[in-house]
Amino acid sequence: MKKIRPTLLASVLFIVIAAGCGPNSDKSSTDSDNSRGEGAIDSTRMAKFDTTHSTSSVPNFITQSIKANIGEIKLSQLAQSKASSPQVKQLAAMMVKHHTQMLNELKGMASAKQATVDSSENDITKAAYQKLSNVQGKDFDDKWRAQLLQLHENTSEELRTMQSMTTDAALKQWLDKTIPVVEQHRDLLARKEIKQPNLQKGQTRD
DSSP states (O other): OOOOOOGHHHHHTOOOSOOOOOOOOOOHHHEEEEEETTTTTOOHHTTTOOOSSSSTTHHHHHHHHHHHHHHHHHHHHHHHHOSHHHHHHHHHHHHHHHHHHHHHHHHHHHHHHHHOOOSSOOHHHHHHHHHTTTTHHHHHHHHHHHHHHHHHHHHHHHHHHHHHHHOOOOHHHHHHHHHHHHHHHHHHSSSSSOOOOOOTTOOOOO
C-alpha cells in the first residue's frame, strides 16, 4: 500500500465504512459513477470537504467510526425492507448483525478513550439513504449494492491505513478483527450472485 502523507490523513480517514480517498477530477468522478451505477453517492467528492478531523486522534477515529457504522446499519435495514431479491435481504441482515457488533465494540472503547458517542450517521450515508429511499424493486437492489460496495471498498482501505499507523493496542486489536469482516462484505457485494459465505473462525452464521 502506498504511504499516505499525514497532511492528507484527515480526509482519508473521515469515515470507517463510508468516506472517499481524496479529490478526483470531474472525469474520474464521472467514470466512477458510471462503473458503479447511477445509484451510488460519490463518497470521494463528498468526503473531501471535511478536513476538520485529525486522524492521529484515536478518540476522534472512534467517534467517526461509530457514525459510519450507524449509517451502514440504517442502509442495511433499508434493504431488508425494500429489496426485491431474497439474497440481497439476506446479505443486508448479515450486515446489520455484523455492524451492530462493531458498533457495540466501538461504544465500549469510546468511554475508555474519551470519545464522543454520536447517535447520528455521517453525511455520506445519510445522503445515500435519502437517495435510495426513492428507488424501488430491482433498481433498488442494483443501486444499493453499488452504493454499499463503494462504501466498503473505501472503508477497507481506510481501516488498513489506520491499522498500519496506530500504536493503540485496543484499537489495533479491533481493527485486526474487523477488517476481514468488512472485506467479506465487500467481496459479497461485488459478486453477481450472492451466496452464503464460508465463515471465518469466530464468526457465526446468521
